[in-house]
Amino acid sequence: MEIRFQRLFLSALCALGCTVAQAQDDTQRVLDKIVTPDMERRHIEEDQLDTEDFEIGAYYGFMSIEDFSGSWGWGLRGAYHINEDFFLEVNYGQHTAGISTLEIGGGLPALTDAERELSYYDLNLGYNLFPGEVFISDNLAFNSTFYLVGGAGNTTFADTQFFTYTLGAGYKIYLTDYFDLSVDVRDHVYERELLGFNKKWVNNLSTNIGVNVFF
Amino acid sequence: MCFSVTQCRLWASLALLIVASPLAVGETTTGWLDWLAEPAPLEVTVDDAYLEMRTGPGRGYPVYHIVEKGELVTLLKKRTDWVKIQAKRGQQGWVYRKSLALTLGPDQQPVTLNADGRDQYEQRDWELGVAMGDFGGADSLTFYSGYRFATNLTAGFSVQQATSRVADSKLAYIRVQHQPWPHWRVSPFFELGAGVIQSKKRSALDQPLDTTSNSLLIATGINFYLGRRFNGRLEYNNHKILTSRDENEEVNEWKLGFNVFF
Numbered sequence: 176m177e178i179r180f181q182r183l184f185l186s187a188l189c190a191l192g193c194t195v196a197q198a199q200d201d202t203q204r205v206l207d208k209i210v211t212p213d214m215e216r217r218h219i220e221e222d223q224l225d226t227e228d229f230e231i232g233a234y235y236g237f238m239s240i241e242d243f244s245g246s247w248g249w250g251l252r253g254a255y256h257i258n259e260d261f262f263l264e265v266n267y268g269q270h271t272a273g274i275s276t277l278e279i280g281g282g283l284p285a286l287t288d289a290e291r292e293l294s295y296y297d298l299n300l301g302y303n304l305f306p307g308e309v310f311i312s313d314n315l316a317f318n319s320t321f322y323l324v325g326g327a328g329n330t331t332f333a334d335t336q337f338f339t340y341t342l343g344a345g346y347k348i349y350l351t352d353y354f355d356l357s358v359d360v361r362d363h364v365y366e367r368e369l370l371g372f373n374k375k376w377v378n379n380l381s382t383n384i385g386v387n388v389f390f
Numbered sequence: 391m392c393f394s395v396t397q398c399r400l401w402a403s404l405a406l407l408i409v410a411s412p413l414a415v416g417e418t419t420t421g422w423l424d425w426l427a428e429p430a431p432l433e434v435t436v437d438d439a440y441l442e443m444r445t446g447p448g449r450g451y452p453v454y455h456i457v458e459k460g461e462l463v464t465l466l467k468k469r470t471d472w473v474k475i476q477a478k479r480g481q482q483g484w485v486y487r488k489s490l491a492l493t494l495g496p497d498q499q500p501v502t503l504n505a506d507g508r509d510q511y512e513q514r515d516w517e518l519g520v521a522m523g524d525f526g527g528a529d530s531l532t533f534y535s536g537y538r539f540a541t542n543l544t545a546g547f548s549v550q551q552a553t554s555r556v557a558d559s560k561l562a563y564i565r566v567q568h569q570p571w572p573h574w575r576v577s578p579f580f581e582l583g584a585g586v587i588q589s590k591k592r593s594a595l596d597q598p599l600d601t602t603s604n605s606l607l608i609a610t611g612i613n614f615y616l617g618r619r620f621n622g623r624l625e626y627n628n629h630k631i632l633t634s635r636d637e638n639e640e641v642n643e644w645k646l647g648f649n650v651f652f
Contacts, residue, residue, distance in 0.1 A: 259471060352447075352469075
């Protein structure tokens, strides 16, 4: 009997204690809601921002290949923007050479079809010379920039590699922050010695239109 | 489609898991699909007298809107040294990153900016670079990339092409660089590398001769800080080409280039 009383008493005590604890907990929760504003007190760092310094693109254009007529061709481009003025740029492009000046006169073909394939790559440093805006109409303006590029690379032509210097200038219109159209003219200069031609420095001028996306 | 009870249960639980998982992610904000969720907007309060918003990420683009002190703006993204922000009424424009130091985050503390200039040079980790030079009489062009994993040590790789009238070579190296005094503005370095060289010799008479050999590199030179995120680099490379002939070939190369670090 005594044991039963004891158990009853203890369980009653326990239940009471629990209720008190629960009540205290509830009060605390309500107080928390009142005292703490519903706002996140977080700290902001520059690193939390998404950066968009890389650019990737494709272009299509015409290259005049010295002594070998000219042709349309395409290329790929990647760039890293170091700051608002300078960027690093990599290009790769392909063209097919036409008939040479020697062949036009009725001579034998100087190169096979495979040897007429011209491909190049170059690593350039670019400089945004004139950034600004162009107004299409009273209310529509796009950001634009005129830029210069210079660098070096390699040209593969007639199954031979040529160390090539590149110089160029272009104009770019940003349709949005991250999408732009470009037009540029570049000169690819290298020293060439091919069968039937004297050793000389040649200039292959190319004009391209391109689309680029920042990411 | 189930052939036994166990299989049926398996399918059912799998289906339940697939259906339930997006719900679970929706309820709790932490989950493996978290990166798909839109991050909370980075809102700051302007603490300067005013903030100039430009139409593009550069000082050459015109200022077209002013945000006053005390106004709340949202930071959207960053390109080079410029940050795109959105003002209260939806206008978007670019501000110079340093002006973020005069804005306050939700904790009423200024936004913490990354180091720049000389401090950034001290803290550099990644670098990309190009160099031009003379590879035993041939014109060479090199592209580098490196990661500074310890104060004095940088690991990286390089690809290189050297072209002359008699031969074309392509080289690729894995390299480790040691800089004894990395904090100096002009800092000497020593470098070891291992890789491959692919050469194609040509002459008017012979057929082209292709060879691929292993190659070792010993390099020394100086890195010099040019300003902003540029580093100049002048170096001497000694390439030991392990040929299949009796004698190994040795090529000396001098080159000058620059790195961009970030």
